[in-house]
Amino acid sequence: MPSTRSRATDSFPNGFDPAALEKLPGHLRETIQRRTEVLGPGYMLMYKEPVEFVSGHGAHLVDRDGNDYLDAYNNVPCVGHAHPHVVKAVSCQLAAVNTNTRYAQQPLVDYAERLLATFPDELSKLSLACSGSEANDLAMRVARFHTGGEGIIVTRWAYHGITREVSSFSPSLGKGSPLGPNVRLIDPPDPRLVAPGSTLADHMRHQVRGAIDDLERHGYRLAALVTDSAYSSDGIFTDPVGYMTGVVEEVHAAGGVYIADEVQAGFARLGDSMWGFRRQGVLPDIVTLGKPMGNGVPLSGVVFRPEVSDEFGRNVRYFNTFAGSSIPVAAGAAVLDVLEEEDVQQRVLENGKALRAGLEAITQQSPYVAEVRGTGLYYAVEIVQDRESLEPDRTRAEDLINDMRGRRVLISASGKGANVLKIRPPLAFSESDVTRFLETFAEVAEVRL
Structure with a gap:
């Protein structure tokens, strides 16, 4: 059987090749065949044998x-999968009520206060969404509104989401998903890329300065630098620390904001801090949260410095039917319980x-x-x-x-x-x-x- 691997399959790490379908066990083969007939475009399976x-x-x-x-x-x-405390919290809430943020909900306020208490005091406003993609989409809307700019800087193989806006600055999606003309790429913090006699801090600062200059040359004022705090799709670069101070200074000097994408790095994933950006000793203007937030229940968030977000809130209505509704909030609160109680x-x-x-x-x-x-x-x-x-x-x-x-x-x-x-x-x-x-x-x- 000839290979049916597509460009999308080739850009997906460790993806299943449909050409191998006939080699799979009967039940699995039948399920995948049925799946192919009914699911829309772009779906992938992992491993040679799913x-x-x-x-x-x-x-x-x-x-x-x-x-x-x-x-x-x-x-x-x-x-953890099917954590009993999360299961109980979601089940009890499902049996009670599931309503949205247009109604006053004390559990929502309690959750927001608890979550924000894990951040520096300057990051004191929370908006909720349903996915990391939605969180990064909203973060960029606010960044553009606040700065008046359109330019975006990300790392060379970053992934930040799948909405039309966010996919335009997610180079890891591959050639089939083109970047926006307002997007510039910089190296991830890989010390092996630093020229002899230089430092990682100087290398990263020079990269950002060059990207800003190129954006301005093409008529784009900087809106934001967005980095995944673990550089997950770039190949995972968590150390050394300390290089981000000069990077953020360059971003602010150009009138932009720094967005720390904590969708993968957050919630104590990196061990020595609750949030990945803390390891770098810098204060983001916006932080985005996602996947782990609800332990599998769709829940994400955007945390703002109020001076960045308040004007947007006064001028632009934001409402998301399911974001911040009762069940995801119950899941999010239960996750915080477990993080605390199980140390x-x-x-x-x-x-x-x-x-x-x-x-x-x-x-x-x-x-x-x-x-x-x-x-x-x-x-x-x-x-x-x-x-x-x-x-x-x-x-x-x-x-x-x-x-x-x-x-x-x-x-x-x-x-x-x-x-x-x-x-x-x-x-x-x-x-x-x-x-x-x-x-x-x-x-x-x-x-x-």
């Missing part, structure tokens, strides 16, 4: 045959250190691993053809991912070359989960690395 799950708990998923998989990839169920941040720190140490020990002698990066429970293992050229090796990375899946451990890929193993489990990842992961990874590495 998998169907029927239940989950903690950092584990269970397939229709009762097999247990260790989930080291999904950050949406932040505090999740400390667990992330401890288990994250063990995970990193194990990854480094397993890969340190491999000629095919450029480096291990990350912090907390967010790690990258960069797979290359050799350590001298650092040429991406997508094929080897996909083989590693699929070998792990074959041993019932789930990870995926990141980076423009789709060659960076992305390890990003639910924060319920336990000490025993770390052990199982490293034992499985060692088995696969012995063959592939």
Whole structure:
């Protein structure tokens, strides 16, 4: 059967190739065939052999045959799949009422106050939405209104969402989703890109200054710099810290705002702070939140400095029927409960250190691993053809991912070359989960690395 891989499939890390459909087991093959007939364009499946799950708990998923998989990839169920406290909170609220923000709701106000208390005092206004894409869309609307500018700066392989607006500054969507003429790209904070004699701080500041100059040359005043605080799609770059101060100074000097995208990096994911931007010692003007916020219930948010957002609020009506309604708010509050009561941040720190140490020990002698990066429970293992050229090796990375899946451990890929193993489990990842992961990874590495 000839390959039916499309441009979209090629740009999707570790995507299933429909050409392999006939090789799949009967029930799975039938389900995928039916899915193809009824679902609209653009849907993708993961792994050479996709998998169907029927239940989950903690950092584990269970397939229709009762097999247990260790989930080291999904950050949406932040505090764990089917966490009992979240399930109870959502179920009770569903049995009571689900109404929207045009009615006075004390639980909504309680939640907003609790969430904002985790931010610096200057970030004191919260708007709610349903997805990270919606959050980034609203953030950019406010940024444009506040600054009067249109220019946007993002990193070279960033992903910020799928609305028409946000996809225009999400280069990782690939050639089929063109960037806006008002968008300029800069390097992620990769120390290997810094010229001899320079520093990462100088390199990043120079990149931003050059992007601003080019925007102005083409008639665009800067609206915003948007960065994912973990540079997730660029290949995960969480360290070193300290380079963002000069970057934000350049943005403000040009009249723009700094938007910290915490959709993937937030909610204690990076371990040493609740929010990724805190590690850099800078104050964003706007922060966007998403996936983990409701532990799987659609809920996202935008946190503003009031001097950036208030004028927009006085002039533009914003209403989102489901954003801030009773059920998502109950889920969000339950997530905060678990983060506090289970001391999740400390667990992330401890288990994250063990995970990193194990990854480094397993890969340190491999000629095919450029480096291990990350912090907390967010790690990258960069797979290359050799350590001298650092040429991406997508094929080897996909083989590693699929070998792990074959041993019932789930990870995926990141980076423009789709060659960076992305390890990003639910924060319920336990000490025993770390052990199982490293034992499985060692088995696969012995063959592939």
